[in-house]
Amino acid sequence: MDEWHARVRADFPYREGRTYLQSAGVGLPVPAADAAAGQYYRDVAGLGVDAQQLWHRPAQRARERLARLLGVPVADVGWFRNTSEVLNLAAASVDWHPRDEVVVAADDYPGVLLAWTRAETAGATVVRVDPGRAQERQQRLLDALTPRTRVLAVSHVHPWTGTKLDLTVLGRACREVGALLVVDGIQALGATPVELSCVDVYGAGVFKWLLSGFGTAVGVFRERAREQLTPAYRSYANPPPSTSFEYSAPNLPGLYVLDASTAYLEELGWERVFGRVDALAGQVADALRGAGVQPITPDGARAGIVTFAPADSTAVVAGLAAHGVDVSDKVGRVIVSPHFYNDAEDVDRFAAALRAVLPSGRPDAG
Known part of the structure; x- marks a missing residue:
């Protein structure tokens, strides 16, 4: 050994x-996870609101490490509560029109399928693709794209078949029809390399392969997404005309843990x-x-x-x-x-x- x-x-x-x-x-x-979570509370217990100067440092370090890992600008990486929040935020930020289409695999995770309920209410159609056998999944999704497709929503790694999709192939196909590629990455990030050059939105909770507990998710909104979407949630963190999708304070104790986890994994x-x-x-x-x-x-x-x-x-x-x-x-x-x-x-x-x-x-x- x-x-x-x-x-x-x-x-x-x-x-x-x-x-x-x-x-x-x-x-x-x-x-170091337990000590990291406890450090947030020790900081606040010792300094109260003055700990603010400390508690943003772990969040920024984790943001920088994930930006390096994903090969994206630091400004593209945001903090959210879970993967479903990222997907629903993307869905709610589209200006939907009748005859728009969202393409999904019919057997995908509920968070991927249900985020588009608002689109259907606005007159769009959610096209639920029969994925066939595991090795047919990607091609069947590609075949379902049309000029009416506004969004292709997928799991990077399907949770119940383990099938990993090629996001670059899917993203290029989306660009050909003017669609956005929105990805649930929770079963990929931390387990396999992630290439986001042709991805528009990528969301992933950190409690699985990133080993960092519940209540925090990474949400990557690339420039193309920010150009086409209008943030549905607004608050003190993203007042108009901001194109940021981060709207309020993140789970700071969770980010202390994510800071420790990403430091450990990067060192390995x-x-x-x-x-x-x-x-x-x-x-x-x-x-x-x-x-x-x-x-x-x-x-x-x-x-x-x-x-x-x-x-x-x-x-x-x-x-x-x-x-x-x-x-x-x-x-x-x-x-x-x-x-x-x-x-x-x-x-x-x-x-x-x-x-x-x-x-x-x-x-x-x-």
Whole structure:
């Protein structure tokens, strides 16, 4: 075990005797998270409102790190409460007209689907695309774009198939028809490289792969979005004619934690973090095939989530838990999501538990 690996394993102990493969649900916090959250309250307890000079520093440091990670100007990065707020804010900021269209995958996360309710009220049509098999998802979305499309809304990584979309391909296609690309990035940011050169709006909560708890989300509104959208929410932070979408104070204790988490991850090295997630997800996919199970998640379009669909996903997840392996059960799929703090031994334990749990050794692939 090399020094990097040994440090990571020591920093994320989890529960003794158990293997955690649920980072797509909630990521384990970095070692400094509890102290970071407490520091906000210590600052305020000691200085009251005069702590304001201190509490914006962690927020700015985290903003700068995420701007570096995403390759965007610092001014494009904003703080919001959750991914759904970013998506709904984008949707509410469009000047909708009858016959406008919003293209979504019919099986996408509710936050991606429901943000466009106001558009329908204004006479627009939400085009719900049948995504077909996992490897067909991207092309079917592309095929649905027309000159009437105002927005293509997608999950960067689909939560229940693990399919990762190519945002550059989608964004270029959106530009050809004059549409905006709006992306739910919560299952990607922190697990896989994110390229935003052709993305207009990107929102991601930080409690999963960024390991930073609930109540904070990153919202990236690129220049093209700011030119076409009028912020629906106004307050002291963005009075007209501001084009900023940040309208009020963020979750400052949460940003103290995000500052600590992004500092830790940047020190580890994003390239190594992403490489490890990719390698572990590949090992999970290989373990499934070794047990006679075909993963739903395509090998060539994958981030940190690998899923499969047994005949009884609830029973399989319960069986794995009984063997000390923690994974998720959603919409009839078993969702396995290793992060960089896992290792090959964790995957081996999952594989052994899966072989012990599967009825007749072969569930349906779905």
